[in-house]
Amino acid sequence: MAQQQKVLAGEQQQLSQLQAQPQASDADLWRAVRAGDAGYTVAPGAESGRLINAVGQEGRLIRDQYVIPTLGAMLVGVFALFLLFYLINGPARLTKGFSGKMVRRWSSADMLLHWLMAISCLLLMITGLIIAWGRHALEGWMSADVWAGLIYGSKTLHDWTGPVFIVSWALCILKWMPLQMFKRYDFNWFMTAGGYVHFGPFKGKHPESGFANAGEKLWFWTLALFGLFISVTGVMLVLPDLVITRENSFVALIIHGFSAAILIGFTIVHIWMATALSEGGLESMVSGYCDENWAIQHHNIWYDEIKADGSLEYKTGT
Structure with missing residues (x-):
């Protein structure tokens, strides 16, 4: 009544x-x-x-016609530049070769958190790219049924992987933050390109570095900032009842996409640096140990510190 x-x-x-x-x-x-x-x-x-919602309609057109193509070009450009650099420069070899002595660098908890965040992050990036660019790049190459299954599966996986990333990201930021504070010697790391360039005035340069070098610190703080943006806006988009207006939803979508593009770009750089560009670099996050010569060449200040305080730990049996 x-x-x-x-x-x-x-x-x-x-x-x-x-x-x-x-x-x-x-x-x-x-x-x-x-x-x-x-x-x-x-x-x-x-x-x-x-x-x-007139603003939302205009925003959709801006996103489809300008934002998505621009961000796509940026990501392809970053990958292409690093591939070209690798082909010209080659990897950063260990000056004294491998010593055969493995030094403890990461704990089991660190490796678990890293790979949990890394795998969830990569799944979010792949499914996010399908959601954002699939209609333009993939839909025309498959049947309607296959496309429907792909986009539905990508959206479902994206939504359910998000919480895993948010939790692992928050734990990694809190756990590793004390190791990521910039020091005065980090400026010289940037000035010498981290010792990764093998020609011109940079050839043979091996700048000082603590547990994390300046490039890793830059990656960490980028992940901290834009990871926060992408986590908050992701929750807003998955739970629209938290958003007051559709204008806010559109703003959240733009911030989400922009933050994702920044993180994807830095992730490409991070993967290149940890694998192809650094001889022996990936080993530490696979086994928790790094070669002693790798530690001395790339993280000499950290190596001197653990040697001085007695916390230097070798892998048994090596």
């Missing part, structure tokens, strides 16, 4: 508004609707009186 009275009261209010206003043509009415003008309905919600 109360609901019926509410509906009748709403209809009466709408009728009174129409009677009080000059009569408009159908063209004027739909022009106002397309412009996003608000009217009155009995439906609850912050935007219940708006049939069309």
